[in-house]
Amino acid sequence: MGKNTTTSSSSASPAGGSGGALFKTKAGVIAATLGSAVGLGSIWRFPAEAQANGGGAFLLLYLACVLVLGIPVMLAETSLGRAGRADAVGSYMKLAPGKHWWIAGALGVLASYLIISFYMVVAGWTLQYLWDSISGALYDGAVSESALALESTFHHRMERYIGSDMAPLISTFVMIALNAGVLMMGVQKGIERASNIMMPLLFVLLLIFSIYALTLPGAGEGLEFFFRPDFSKITWSVAANALGQTFFSLSLGIGILITYASYYPSSTNLVSTSVTVSVLTTFVAVMMGVIIFPTVFSFNLDLSQLRGTTLVFVTLPEVFSQMPGGRWWSVLFFLLLLVAALTSTISLSEVSILFVQKRFRRSRVAATLIMMCPLFLFSALCSLSFGSLADLKLFGLTIFNFLDTFTTNWLLPVCAFCTVIFMGWFAPRGTLRDQVTDRGTVATRLYPAICFIVRWVAPVLILVILITSI
Numbered sequence: 305m306g307k308n309t310t311t312s313s314s315s316a317s318p319a320g321g322s323g324g325a326l327f328k329t330k331a332g333v334i335a336a337t338l339g340s341a342v343g344l345g346s347i348w349r350f351p352a353e354a355q356a357n358g359g360g361a362f363l364l365l366y367l368a369c370v371l372v373l374g375i376p377v378m379l380a381e382t383s384l385g386r387a388g389r390a391d392a393v394g395s396y397m398k399l400a401p402g403k404h405w406w407i408a409g410a411l412g413v414l415a416s417y418l419i420i421s422f423y424m425v426v427a428g429w430t431l432q433y434l435w436d437s438i439s440g441a442l443y444d445g446a447v448s449e450s451a452l453a454l455e456s457t458f459h460h461r462m463e464r465y466i467g468s469d470m471a472p473l474i475s476t477f478v479m480i481a482l483n484a485g486v487l488m489m490g491v492q493k494g495i496e497r498a499s500n501i502m503m504p505l506l507f508v509l510l511l512i513f514s515i516y517a518l519t520l521p522g523a524g525e526g527l528e529f530f531f532r533p534d535f536s537k538i539t540w541s542v543a544a545n546a547l548g549q550t551f552f553s554l555s556l557g558i559g560i561l562i563t564y565a566s567y568y569p570s571s572t573n574l575v576s577t578s579v580t581v582s583v584l585t586t587f588v589a590v591m592m593g594v595i596i597f598p599t600v601f602s603f604n605l606d607l608s609q610l611r612g613t614t615l616v617f618v619t620l621p622e623v624f625s626q627m628p629g630g631r632w633w634s635v636l637f638f639l640l641l642l643v644a645a646l647t648s649t650i651s652l653s654e655v656s657i658l659f660v661q662k663r664f665r666r667s668r669v670a671a672t673l674i675m676m677c678p679l680f681l682f683s684a685l686c687s688l689s690f691g692s693l694a695d696l697k698l699f700g701l702t703i704f705n706f707l708d709t710f711t712t713n714w715l716l717p718v719c720a721f722c723t724v725i726f727m728g729w730f731a732p733r734g735t736l737r738d739q740v741t742d743r744g745t746v747a748t749r750l751y752p753a754i755c756f757i758v759r760w761v762a763p764v765l766i767l768v769i770l771i772t773s774i
């Protein structure tokens with residue numbers, strides 16, 4: 305997970321390959337990219353989106369989006385980064401000097417920054433839930449209750465917690481400080497090693513939880529909700545949400561992959577890297593669905609009453625409270641979720657920090673402070689939007705929901721649209737072909753299809769979904 309191999313990335317010059325260090329191994333490339341991808345997006349946001357958008361219908365559209373758009377957009381973005389060997393803005397500048405394409409990179413930097421503001425809040429919840437699992441406070445008095453009572457216990461606990469202003473604010477601030485600390489030091493070996501252990505562990509844990517959830521009585525109904533698409537639920541807005549979720553969970557559209565790919569060695573096979581990362585990330589998301597929905601149905605919960613945002617923090621504790629040794633499973637789960645979130649926030653923050661560092665020639669520490677300090681304010685607003693500021697609405701949405709919707713459904717697709725248009729039509733001739741096909745025959749055989757998608761299918765689909773969802 306995370307920025308593993310990137311002592312390099314944090315200190316490398318945006319000239320990347322020429323001056324800076326590269327990821328050393330194939331495993332390092334995959335681990336770093338996967339670390340950025342697997343985060344709250346697949347674990348927390350995906351089940352919530354699936355719940356709000358009709359279950360199976362959403363899953364179907366999401367899988368289609370990953371396959372048809374996610375992987376090709378990832379290829380376009382990594383090609384841009386590895387060819388440009390610079391940060392998000394610098395890569396565009398390098399490939400299109402004197403043109404305005406750098407604005408697309410700058411938009412990505414903005415998007416990444418807005419996303420961290422609300423992402424930190426949820427990461428903060430994770431911290432609190434980890435703490436409460438360790439202390440046992442989360443499960444106090446929950447063991448002997450009936451399923452329905454359990455539901456309301458955890459639900460109310462969550463509502464009370466996020467609505468309480470102070471407590472979530474503190475955990476959000478701790479998360480920001482934690483990130484700033486790690487980012488200021490550059491990324492340390494400790495994180496790299498921890499991540500390499502945590503990532504496989506997260507997979508194993510999710511597998512155990514899925515098996516457990518599948519054995520719950522009535523699990524079948526949940527699986528049906530999640531896996532059987534009700535085609536009447538497929539609307540443009542569901543499609544837009546699926547597209548947004550695809551970009552969110554694969555870390556697309558905001559310059560993360562441009563930045564990371566500038567540290568890919570030239571021996572990296574972009575096609576196999578993109579496919580591996582996309583498949584594994586999607587696998588995590590699907591496993592979360594397999595855990596959450598059978599549980600919801602087995603406990604007879606009213607799906608429409610559940611607030612999606614809180615699903616992971618309500619439903620999973622219910623499962624844990626029923627499992628033998630549940631409290632310790634809970635500790636493990638929230639710890640892994642925290643690490644998954646942390647490595648993703650680090651990759652999100654890195655985009656803007658590297659941007660400030662390189663474009664405004666600031667030291668690492670100064671750049672980190674410049675970018676992280678205002679976050680205390682922005683994230684505070686997002687956090688309070690569940691409490692005192694709940695009535696403050698932007699376009700009918702709370703600050704948190706507005707930022708989530710605006711960045712995910714609008715900014716990410718717009719940035720990704722610019723990337724595919726640029727790589728498909730405006731980058732120096734042969735850039736995409738050289739980057740995609742320089743390793744192996746499979747990539748060469750796939751190239752015509754990839755090129756067609758990047759030039760035509762992706763831009764048209766993104767546009768159609770954007771326009772119709774207005």
Ligand code: PHE
Nearest residue numbers: 341343344345552553555648
């Ligand atoms: N992909 C990561 C996640 O799902 C981090 C991320 C979020 C990256 C949003 C880009 C946009 O949590």
